[in-house]
Amino acid sequence: MASQNSPLSDERVTYVEFSLSSSDHPFVAVSETDGAEALLREFIPRGAGSYAEFFSVGGAEPETVLAHADDHPSVEARLVERFEDEVLFEFVVDDGCPAVFLGESGALPCTVESRGGTGTVGAEVPPSEDVTTVIDGFLDAYPDAELTVKRTQPHGTPIFGQGCLRAALEADMTDRQRDVLEAAHDSGYYDWPRAVTAEELAERFDICPATFHQHLRAAEQKLVALSLRRN
Known part of the structure; x- marks a missing residue:
């Protein structure tokens, strides 16, 4: 991924x-x-x-x-x-x-x-x-x-690493939260500078940007909480 x-x-x-x-x-x-x-x-x-x-x-x-x-x-x-x-x-x-x-x-x-x-x-x-x-x-x-x-x-630090993402996708998320988080990661949404916008990703899912942000924000909260539980 x-x-x-x-x-x-x-x-x-x-x-x-x-x-x-x-x-x-x-x-x-x-x-x-x-x-x-x-x-x-x-x-x-x-x-x-x-x-x-x-x-x-x-x-x-x-x-x-x-x-x-x-x-x-x-x-x-x-x-x-x-x-x-x-x-x-x-x-x-x-x-x-x-x-x-x-x-x-x-x-x-x-x-x-x-x-x-x-x-x-x-x-x-x-x-x-x-x-x-x-x-x-x-x-x-x-x-x-x-x-x-x-x-x-030597190089910059990624916002979300692969290991953390994989663990999060197996965590207690809804299917839609997993889908939008994985799509955001794989499309370069978390690259710096950002390779794709939330509006572009929302269009792929045929939902409005506000709904996309709602799903993504919920997934991010679970992702960060999971990283602390694993430490």
Whole structure:
């Protein structure tokens, strides 16, 4: 089930990482509780500048996490699943989020975490983008940010790997959820940059884009929750 447009290539990407200290960022504010920490599990583009961020949060009450999200009108928060030591949340975000800023700049956010009131945001910048422009733009947009890492690596990281996808397709999903998730993966929907749009995939299934997104979102939530259960 290899994607037609594999995100892995021989081209080298540049990984950049920033530290953030302002509690204006919800994922940083959550970690100000003693012992609390937040870790991004998946970052999925929804289209039109909207993204789904799946965070596992430990050491903080779910109500506290949701309250921090409610303070930001551009964030739509949802509790996905509770585990023994952590809770999985989905945050649908747009402008104002540091990870979204990097995504809209052409980079792929792959590290977002916080602990002790300090946040870390890292992303892979493909050869098609100017690294200096991405870095300078981020530092201008977020005065509390500091560049801490800049290195080259052999290739980019796929959003969803083959092993995780195969396990998810065998999990507790409806037939339609399995179909749309597999079609999205195989058509390059999760490549970076995206090889096909949700609208194009919805047309293949002869359903409206909103219905396609509904099935895909439900499948993605189960996929990310499954990956945590298997860890």
